[in-house]
Amino acid sequence: MSSKTRLDHLLVERGLAESRTRAQALVMAGLVYSQERRLAKPFDRDLVRRLAREHEVLITIEEGATGGFGSHVTHFLAGEGLLDGGLKFRTMTMPDSFLEQDTVPNQYEKAGLTARHIVGVALTALGRANEAAAARRA
Template identity: 40%
Template sequence: MPTALRYPSASAYGELALPAEPRFLEPGRGRIVREGRDNTLAILSVGGRLRECLVAAAELEQYGVSATVADARWVKPLDEKLLSMLATDHKVLLTVEENSIGGFSAQVHQTLLEGGHLDGIGRTPLVIRSLMFPDRWIDHNQPFLQYDDAGLNANQIVAKACATLERAGIKLSEDVANDDRAVRIARA
């Protein structure tokens, strides 16, 4: 039986303008897009959620969290040097992807485990959480609403970050304790 899938076209977030001279992107090399002022939280994005991660990082500032945002750029090969730096320099790592269970975040977890970043030897173990498409059907809708249903929009990234930071024993500013919206989203 013939079948057709249609994916809506949309703008991807990246460079504002194409460079005059083409630039080679080395396979397997990510980049830091936003440098946090402290070593509390790193958000590692792959795919089309980078803009939402940057919006979330800006919103986290009001809660006293200055997040580093990195763009993995490649699912494979994984930038192990960037990943090691994020894991070594931060207490909490949040991965955000448009894949499902067993995708990019599973590879990140395995690499960190094999690299000794999760065992706590010589330091507090890294706390890592992932946002990805859930293992269920997402109904056809406008892309923003599908991402909202999947929990991959900026406010949901903020809520996951706040809940993970609190679980890791990191105090947030008093504003987050009084923000009913963040608490509601975190508990959902």
């Protein structure tokens, strides 16, 4: 196994999960062990609660297909009632498709995941569309 193999991919390759989405759910729930050692820690629920209470906009950014980390955070926020108070929640995802071989910064640019793109999403969520458009062009 390569040291860079993603755990969700490995679970699917070994037939331990039927899909990457299911594998990611198992990882997020803290249910993946090797012998008696947990292989991945689930996301920090206390941190997500604090971020949701202290900020007006919360954005998750993830690699791969929709239905991964952002989906888990959405489900958690809804279950905790943290979306009831007007929190603006957005997800951004690196496309699970081929991007021309290029430098990492250029790949993020093509995927719309640079800092200016993230700022644009935040400003749009806040209802500041003109500033968002300017941020994306900057």
